[in-house]
Amino acid sequence: MIFIDRERELEAIRERLNSDKLELILIYGRRRIGKTSLVLEAIKGYPSVYYLATEGRNNLAKFKQTAERVFPNIKFVKEDWESMFFALRDKVVVIDEFPYLIREDKAISSIFQKIIDEVLAGTKTKIILLGSSISTMSDILSYKSPLYGRRTASMLVNELKFKELRRLGFDLNEAIKIFGFAGGVPYYLTKVKTPFLDWINTELKKVDSFIKDEVDFLLRYEFQEISTYKEILLAIAMGKNSLGEIRDFVGVGGEVSSYLKKLERIGIIEREVPVLESKKSKKGKYIIKDKFVNFWFRFTYPNLSEIEEGIFEISEREYNEYLGRIFEEVAVQYLKERYRLNKVGRHWYKDVEIDILDKDLKLAGECKWSEKVNGTKVLYDLKGKLERLNLNVNKIVIFAKSFYKKDESEEVEYIDLEKLKEWYNKGNVT
Incomplete structure (x- = not known):
């Protein structure tokens, strides 16, 4: 289940793993987003070392112990990063929570720059650095970082839709x-x-x-x-x-x-x-x-x-009160797919607030996370808001769990949970 909606990410990582050149790949995203599972799935079948960095000291020694379990000859390698990567040429090396290495040794990015430029130049080694600290990983991507210009790919792992x-x-x-x-x-x-x-x-x-x-x-x-x-x-x-x-x-x-x-x-x-x-x-x-x-x-x-x-x-x-804004987000996702809207969101001016408005004024909408909503009244109130803001739209859409009263006008569409189910279950919008 962890790989739902991750097919594109897996394909992108594997494409890099199959290249005939040195790769430095940075993968980052908030805690619990599935970065580690994604990378471990991608490197299956490749000669690789996966190391999860820890807070504190001795990450280099721990990395060597981890690599030695996979490649026993590492036991005889000098315990420094340059020697270790020289011994792991043409392999896949994954370091998870790379920001912990930076906290332990501020010079680590410069050390890795030297490894890439001098130790691994001309090899097919793949280095994948993962991090849950978005700020630290963003710094690594910036032009001030020693690794700037060395990365061949970066990926921000986002939430599922x-x-x-x-x-x-x-x-x-x-x-x-x-x-x-x-x-x-x-x-x-x-x-x-x-x-x-x-x-x-x-x-x-x-x-x-x-x-x-x-x-x-x-x-x-x-x-x-x-x-x-x-x-x-x-x-x-x-x-x-x-x-x-x-x-x-x-x-x-x-x-x-x-x-x-x-x-x-x-x-x-x-x-x-x-x-x-x-x-x-x-x-x-x-x-x-x-x-x-x-x-x-x-x-x-x-x-x-x-x-x-x-x-x-x-x-x-x-909880139903809390879900009001969540329902708005779901409604916006539905409308973006159905009407191919570029920018849609909330709009407010002084004491007037509209739940959903398309920037191009094609559409306006209101959301009510409630049962048996009077859709006619919601329509009347929304028209009043649009009039006060001197806005004209082509279409009005009103969302609710269910309605007990609706206006028959062609300018308005009522979307209840039953109608949303078709989009949610099958991915179709009609």
Whole structure:
């Protein structure tokens, strides 16, 4: 299941492995995204060494021990990186969590540069460096890095798309609930059971639940001190989305901007602007992009005491409120596929907010994660918003779990869960 929607990545890595030249491949992405499993699958059948770097000291000695188990002659090789790679010429060498080597020895990138330029030049050696620290791996890719210009390929491993959850056996209704918790992160998706709310409430009562400390581990891959970052994320999860609101909540003065930029850089948050505005718009709001992190700061972090006591539960009402924005994301994915829209998102001006608006004004929409919605009223309200903003669109689409009343106008389309199932289950949009 871990290789769902990873066929292109596997093919790209194997193409590099089959080349007749030296390759330096950098593969990175957030913790639990499936980088290691992807690479281990790709190198099957190739003469290779896989080494998982560790925090602390002695990674070189540990690497030699690992390589020796695969290639016994390494036992007689001098214990330095240049000698080791000379002995492993024309092999596949995978170093997982390469940022740990950088923490141990700041000169390691320069050492690897020399190995590539002098020790391995003209060979068919394949070096694959993996990392969960997106900031560190991005630095390696920058022009300031000694390895700049040496890499032959790089790959950011992203989350699975929402529709891929069907291949894990989740029906649409449960998939939306699970997507709000796990996003498209394979590790989390393989942990979940249905019904989701029963599972999550049971999981949160476990003394050894992986959920409790997961975000701390995730942040420590990127930052040495994480307390301020956690307070910033809590503020955003609580609906404090502007720079001023976050600064007031956290109380770190003007420094909050630098924290936000670092969180943006690693993909945990993003600055969302109204879809008709430029990226530099002053109307931007910060949102938590990573769904597991968003879930954690909405339900786990504020309730850690009750969770430790084993008395905390997420109610269906609370979770349905949380799923409103998740349902919007699913609706946007549907509309992008069906109408081939280039840019679609939320739009707001003063007290007017529209859930879905196409930048080219082909389409506007509203989403209600509710049963038996009065679609006629939603249509009337949306038309009022468009009129107030002096916007004209060709089509209106309204999403809900189900409707009890609809307008018969040709300008509006109502999409309930039954209609979404066709797209979700078969990949077709009609």
